[in-house]
Amino acid sequence: MSPKTRNILIAAAGVAVLAGALAFEVVSTRPVRQAVRAYAELIAVANRPGLSDEARIEAARPYFSSRYLASRPIRPAAEGGIVGLPRSISKNFQAWREDGAVWICPANRVGLVHRLVEEDGRWRFDGLVGLLRGRNELVPVAENPDDPASDLSPEGLP
Numbered sequence: 381m382s383p384k385t386r387n388i389l390i391a392a393a394g395v396a397v398l399a400g401a402l403a404f405e406v407v408s409t410r411p412v413r414q415a416v417r418a419y420a421e422l423i424a425v426a427n428r429p430g431l432s433d434e435a436r437i438e439a440a441r442p443y444f445s446s447r448y449l450a451s452r453p454i455r456p457a458a459e460g461g462i463v464g465l466p467r468s469i470s471k472n473f474q475a476w477r478e479d480g481a482v483w484i485c486p487a488n489r490v491g492l493v494h495r496l497v498e499e500d501g502r503w504r505f506d507g508l509v510g511l512l513r514g515r516n517e518l519v520p521v522a523e524n525p526d527d528p529a530s531d532l533s534p535e536g537l538p
Contacts, residue, residue, distance in 0.1 A: 415482035415496040416475050418443060418503035423469060426462040445497050445504040464508065485512045493518065
């Protein structure tokens with residue numbers, strides 16, 4: 381085998397390995413990317429200017445899971461938007477897979493963590509998981525919607 385043929389084979393093998401690694405990365409991160417896209421759409425709908433509170437709630441309803449809708453009503457926030465949702469997402473947000481769901485911390489890597497679940501082929505908001513503190517310490521929130529600690533606000537967290 382000539383040195384030129386050997387170099388071509390090595391380059392082809394390198395390209396194949398890189399293409400395989402890229403394909404794996406694209407496939408393995410698809411759920412997180414889709415959930416973040418759905419979450420960003422929900423935040424945009426919740427904060428859309430010019431909508432009445434009723435129109436805002438109806439526009440956001442398809443973005444909530446059936447479990448969430450059964451456990452509590454969607455309410456407009458006094459300052460705009462929807463109760464329990466942030467007004468914006470930090471550019472340094474954090475998102476990861478957790479037991480088939482995607483957890484998103486929309487703040488600068490410390491703050492409230494929300495769960496999104498896949499339901500009927502779409503990612504939907506499923507509520508508050510807890511509070512992410514420094515060093516990735518998660519303080520979970522109560523599951524009972526009647527418990528004041530499960531309210532979607534920082535005040536409801538320990």
